[in-house]
Amino acid sequence: MEQISKNRIMERSSIIIVKNLTHYFDTRPLFKNTSFEIEKGSFVFLIGDTGSGKSTLLKILHGEIPPTAGILDIDGFVIGKKKRHDLYKLRRKVAIIYQDFFLIEEISVEENIILPLKCLGIRKQEQKKRLEIVLNILDLSKIKKERCSKLSGGEKQRVAIGRTIITNPSIILADEPTGSLDAKLTMRLMKIFRKLNDHGTTIILATHNLELPKMIKNSQVLKLQNHRLEYVKHELST
Amino acid sequence: MSYLLNILNECQSQLIYNKKQYLFFFVFLILVYVATGILFLTDFNLKKNLFSKSNDRTIIITWGEKNNPSMAKLVNQFKHKYKIKELKIYTPNDAKRILTQTSPIKLQFDDTTNPIYSYTAVIKLGSNRKEFKAIIQELKSNEKIEDVLFDSEKVDVWHNLRIVYKYISTSIFLVFAAVLIFITIMTFKTIILTNERRLKIMHIIGASPHFIRFPYIINSATLGLIASFIGLLLLKAIQIYLKKRLYTPPLWIDFEFFYKEKIIFLSIINILLPVIGSFWVTKKIN
Ligand SMILES: Nc1ncnc2c1ncn2[C@@H]1O[C@H](COP(=O)(O)OP(=O)(O)O)[C@@H](O)[C@H]1O
Ligand SMILES: [Mg+2]
Numbered sequence: 345m346e347q348i349s350k351n352r353i354m355e356r357s358s359i360i361i362v363k364n365l366t367h368y369f370d371t372r373p374l375f376k377n378t379s380f381e382i383e384k385g386s387f388v389f390l391i392g393d394t395g396s397g398k399s400t401l402l403k404i405l406h407g408e409i410p411p412t413a414g415i416l417d418i419d420g421f422v423i424g425k426k427k428r429h430d431l432y433k434l435r436r437k438v439a440i441i442y443q444d445f446f447l448i449e450e451i452s453v454e455e456n457i458i459l460p461l462k463c464l465g466i467r468k469q470e471q472k473k474r475l476e477i478v479l480n481i482l483d484l485s486k487i488k489k490e491r492c493s494k495l496s497g498g499e500k501q502r503v504a505i506g507r508t509i510i511t512n513p514s515i516i517l518a519d520e521p522t523g524s525l526d527a528k529l530t531m532r533l534m535k536i537f538r539k540l541n542d543h544g545t546t547i548i549l550a551t552h553n554l555e556l557p558k559m560i561k562n563s564q565v566l567k568l569q570n571h572r573l574e575y576v577k578h579e580l581s582t
Numbered sequence: 583m584s585y586l587l588n589i590l591n592e593c594q595s596q597l598i599y600n601k602k603q604y605l606f607f608f609v610f611l612i613l614v615y616v617a618t619g620i621l622f623l624t625d626f627n628l629k630k631n632l633f634s635k636s637n638d639r640t641i642i643i644t645w646g647e648k649n650n651p652s653m654a655k656l657v658n659q660f661k662h663k664y665k666i667k668e669l670k671i672y673t674p675n676d677a678k679r680i681l682t683q684t685s686p687i688k689l690q691f692d693d694t695t696n697p698i699y700s701y702t703a704v705i706k707l708g709s710n711r712k713e714f715k716a717i718i719q720e721l722k723s724n725e726k727i728e729d730v731l732f733d734s735e736k737v738d739v740w741h742n743l744r745i746v747y748k749y750i751s752t753s754i755f756l757v758f759a760a761v762l763i764f765i766t767i768m769t770f771k772t773i774i775l776t777n778e779r780r781l782k783i784m785h786i787i788g789a790s791p792h793f794i795r796f797p798y799i800i801n802s803a804t805l806g807l808i809a810s811f812i813g814l815l816l817l818k819a820i821q822i823y824l825k826k827r828l829y830t831p832p833l834w835i836d837f838e839f840f841y842k843e844k845i846i847f848l849s850i851i852n853i854l855l856p857v858i859g860s861f862w863v864t865k866k867i868n
Contacts, residue, residue, distance in 0.1 A: 406786075435788035446783050450599065462592065463789035465585025507787065 359384040359515060359546050360405065362573075365414035367400065374400055375411075376571040382548065387541045389557045390550040392568030398550035399443065401568070402517045405548070406440045407431040419514055436464070439508035441518040445500045447507070449493040453484055456492055457506040464511065478506045482536065497524045505536065515546045522553060534559045593797040593804075599780070600773045607769040607856075608805050614765070615813030615852050618758040620820065622848065623839045625751050656724065660717070759855060766859025770798060774867060781867055795864045802860040806853035813852070814845065 360382035367375045374397035382388055392398050403409040405416065407423055416423040421434040428434075447456050454475055461471045479485045482502045487495070492503060501521060508516055518537070522530040538560055541547050548566075549556070557565050567576045597604055721730045774781065784794050821839040839845075 429791070432785070432788045432790045435786065439788075440786060442786075446779070446786060448780055448783060451595075459783075460787040460789075462588045463784065463787060463793050465588050465793075467584045468587075511788070 357384050358382060359419050360548075361417040363415045363417075365404070365411055365416065365573075367397070367404065367409075367412045367414075369400075373571050375414075375573070377414075378572040380566065380573045380575070382546065382566075385541070385544050385546055387537070387560050387563040388546075388548045389560075389563055389565045390548055390568065391552065391554060391557075391565060392550075394552055396568045397571075398552075398568060399519050401573075402440060402519050402548070402550055405517055406438055407434050436511065437513055438515040438517065439511065439513040441501075441504050441508055441516065441521055443519045443523060445504040447492045447500060447503055450491065452489050452491055453495070453499075453503050453506075454479070454488040456503055457484075457510055460507060460511045474510050478510050481509075481539070482506050498529045501525065501529075501533065505533075509540060509545075513545065515548065516540065518547065518549045520551055521549065522551065522556065530556075531559070589793060589796050589800070592793070593800050596797045596801055600776065603769055603773050603776070604801065604805065607765065607802075608809055610765050610769075611762075611806060611809035611852065611856065612813050612816070614758060614761055615809055615848065616816045616820075618754065619813060619817045619839065619845075619848060621754045622751065622758070623817075623841070623844060625747060625754065626841065626844060627838060660721075759851065762852070762855040763859050766802060766856045767863055770802070770860050770863040773798070774863065791867070794867055795861075798860045798864045799857055802856035803853055806856045807849075810849040810852045814849070817845075 358381040362381070363379050364377050365375045365379065366377050367373070390398050390401065400409060404411050404423075405418060407428065410423070410425055410427045413425065418434060419437045421437070423434070448459070457478055458471050458475055461474065466474075479488055482505060484499070484502055484506060487499065492500065495503065501524070505521075516537075521537075522533060525533060534556065537547055537549065541560070557563050565576050566573055718730060781794065817839050
């Protein structure tokens with residue numbers, strides 16, 4: 345089964361296929377029978393008004409919220425109405441960065457970053473090697489022993505990113521990652537995302553900042569409007 | 583292999599994050615173990631002391647003919663069949679003397695109605711109380727035996743007492759099990775509640791359900807094991823203290839806590855129930 349769906353994705357070069365997605369919170373619709381695909385290795389900005397359902401869409405893609413109806417094929421992992429018990433398999437391919445980071449405050453930067461590797465049962469040596477690389481990319485080496493509760497918002501942001509990229513996921517979902525950052529830090533963060541994208545990681549970044557898509561060449565904009573998702577051109581979005 | 587190491591590592595962090603709850607749990611495990619050990623084993627001790635030294639299983643049979651070899655043979659057959667603990671044959675005079683001194687059975691030795699017509703065998707049964715009635719029946723139905731004497735009233739009293747003790751033992755054990763399960767469930771529920779955020783993070787980063795659950799279960803088993811061991815040492819100390827005081831007149835109770843089967847049973851329960859409890863509680867994390 346998995347092999348077949350993988351082949352299908354290869355043909356279309358789509359890593360995410362969403363068909364007839366419908367989602368309601370109680371009687372309030374967020375998505376109404378909308379379909380879209382995301383190409384492998386692309387950089388997609390998910391834009392939409394506050395409250396339109398961007399965070400919810402990312403949570404659906406991450407398996408946290410089962411959709412009311414519709415089928416999602418995410419890198420070969422099929423999500424339907426029912427919550428699956430092997431979601432961890434999806435989450436090893438698809439990493440998410442939440443608006444509020446979700447770090448463990450009581451432990452240090454490096455312990456937080458290394459946590460996913462422990463869950464995967466990766467050897468200590470390998471853990472250290474990968475940690476070094478990630479700390480360097482994100483410029484966190486100096487504060488690696490700090491407790492996360494002591495960090496600033498921008499630093500926590502980078503730790504959260506470190507925790508997602510250390511497992512080398514094929515897709516990264518980021519929810520308003522620049523929300524609490526100033527212009528300089530935003531630039532720096534976008535550079536990091538671009539670097540990851542250059543290495544082949546598919547990135548889906550939810551934001552209501554319409555300036556962001558301009559910073560990434562060849563990026564796509566997926567607009568959430570009237571309960572539907574559609575690709576729009578850059579010029580239109582600005 | 584490294585997966586296992588990582589799980590053990592996670593167990594350790596679990597213990598550190600939830601120091602308070604785990605410490606509480608640990609102390610409770612020890613207390614429950616010792617308390618149950620004392621009650622359960624005291625009960626067992628009393629039972630053993632009271633019943634084994636009592637004469638409720640003494641039967642006296644009498645027959646007329648002197649030195650009847652077939653009678654001796656018959657008595658010996660009984661000894662084998664019912665695993666009889668002690669069997670002695672007395673001459674009329676000895677029987678009279680011994681029975682008046684030691685038997686719990688009230689026998690009238692008045693000269694005119696002497697029930698000791700002749701030779702007497704005193705049988706002491708071991709622990710096979712169940713066969714008591716059968717033995718009596720068989721003895722009575724044997725024509726050669728003139729009389730079978732036993733104190734039926736006393737037998738009934740002991741029998742009832744023993745049933746009461748059985749109930750006490752069982753209820754102590756059930757209370758022990760219930761308390762253990764309750765404590766385990768409460769402990770792990772609090773731990774899960776206080777760990778909600780941490781658990782959510784573990785899910786987000788793709789930890790498998792096993793990886794999340796095992797540390798709880800392993801920790802409960804480990805704590806149960808260590809608690810049993812410490813509880814055992816405490817029981818030993820208590821036994822040393824009690825032994826001297828109880829094994830003196832007029833009690834003469836031979837106090838022994840360390841019946842291997844009982845201790846092993848108690849320890850296994852002390853490990854198994856927390857494991858079952860934590861297994862059950864953590865089933866809901868998903
Ligand atoms: N778990 C939930 N239950 C009910 N309503 C929710 C839930 N999560 C979000 N919502 C509602 O759905 C709407 C979309 O929320 P969200 O996805 O966070 O939008 P956005 O991220 O685009 O601002 C909001 O009105 C929010 O109140
Ligand atoms: Mg949002």
